Amino acid sequence: MSRIETDSLGEVNVPEEAYWGAQTQRSLINFAIGNEKMPLPVLHALVLIKKAAARVNDRNGDLPADIARLIEQAADEVLAGEHDDQFPLAVWQTGSGTQSNMNANEVLAGRANELAGKGRGGKSPVHPNDHVNRSQSSNDCFPTAMHIAVAKAVHEQLLPAISELTGGLAELSARHMKLVKTGRTHMMDATPITFGQEVSAFIAQLDYAERGIYAALPAVYELAQGGTAVGTGLNAPHGFAEAIAAELAALSGLPFVTAPNKFAALSGHEPLTNLSGALKTLAVMLMKLANDFRLLGSGPRAGLAEIKLPANEPGSSIMPGKVNPTQCEALSMLACQVMGNDVTIGFAASQGHLQLNVYKPVIIHNLLQSIQLLADGCSNFQKHCVTGLEVDAAKMAEHLERGLMLVTALNPHIGYDKSAEIAKKAYAEGLTLREAALELGYLTDEEFDQWVRPENMLGTGKH
DSSP: OEEEEEETTEEEEEETTOOOOHHHHHHHHHTOOSSOBOOHHHHHHHHHHHHHHHHHHHHHTSSOHHHHHHHHHHHHHHHTTTTGGGOOOBSSSOTTOHHHHHHHHHHHHHHHHHHTTSOSSSSSSSOIIIIITTTOOHHHHHHHHHHHHHHHHIIIIIHHHHHHHHHHHHHHHHHTTTOEEEEEETTEEEEEEEHHHHHHHHHHHHHHHHHHHHHHHHHHTEEOTTOTTTSSOTTSOTTHHHHHHHHHHHHHSSOOEEOSOHHHHHHOOHHHHHHHHHHHHHHHHHHHHHHHHHHHTOOSSSSOOSEEOOOOSOOOSSSTTOOOOHHHHHHHHHHHHHHHHHHHHHHHHTOEETTEEOOHHHHHHHHHHHHHHHHHHHHHHIIIIITTOEEOHHHHHHHHHHOSGGGGGGHHHHOHHHHHHHHHHHHHHTOOHHHHHHHHTSSOHHHHHHHOOGGGOSGGGGO
8 A cells, every 4th residue: 555745756656654755765766776774873863853953943933832742752753763664765875865864854744744643644734844854954964963873873882892892801911910921023932921911902002092082072073953055054043053952962961062164064074084093993903902812822733822712613614623713703804894994984075075075875884884893893802702711821831931032131141142143053953042052151051040031021011
């Protein structure tokens, strides 16, 4: 069953069960591209804007109180997740997000009219443009929705997940701060380090990435709403921009403010580009973490085997008992995706032609995906890798004992050249450092014991 809805192009058949109208239906037909749907957080953000606008317009006397109440009631239902199936449009649509904005307008009007007893859909008593979209344009609604959706996702998903992973790594680092092992540079044996020190680097890197995300947020809190079509605020009453920003801040619990320059807010997306860069930094750090754990856990017989990664699966489909570093692989793959998303976002954000950027949907699609992947990745890696990680102290001690770079401790006593000679002789002849040093006659057994003490080679980090 279907009903007839109309727009400026004429009549359109719309499914009877749909709350949306003609413009949404046309988009479904004309942009049947891919499987990527406009993210629900963006649609919910658009609906939050409509709720806030209805309140402001009601207070201003620009919207009848009964119409405002109907819009707000319909909006509350959507925000509660009751009508998620009413937002079917693809990411690959009009670059301003106009069709998704109209999708929100039509769904709210369609449900409001049903609440008013007039049947589902239609334009009376609540009109999708005249009432739901009053004092607004797609050109300021959609970028505002982008910022709201991103800010909520960062606060509700990403930052808690980063804290979760940081806490797990901090516990691991503290537990093994005195466990001395071989350090490695250029993938080659280097001077000693403790496992706790090694892990502490990841904590510091996470902190750096987290601070970058926090630093990017103030610009994300600045909203385009009130700029309407080109940034001038045409058809929005005086003070609307400030009033709706305050309303959105109150409704969301986030410190949203009106953007100081609406022309930039519509045509440029530097705040989101900056945030994407911070997300890329986090992805870079997670790639390092995943790869280092994968290397340290390599083996178990022919690799480093200094840590034992949890077995999340039975292992190889052909090699019985083989445990693969699957959590490390998953984390590094999502990091690759985030880095790719950042490239897409950067290119899309650069396409701000004159008064409007028309690559908005692809920007928000990629940005929200990056946030979700990083949040899920941090939380999952903590739960299924860091928590169950075991340290092989015996293997670390074995590597340390066999290592050649302990010879560095001899530099202050016998000089670089003699120390290098000892190391090269030990390597060439399969000797220990002690054996090579004694054969060369450069020091005594007692001096070797006194000078080559790994626990005294940890620098200031041991304090």
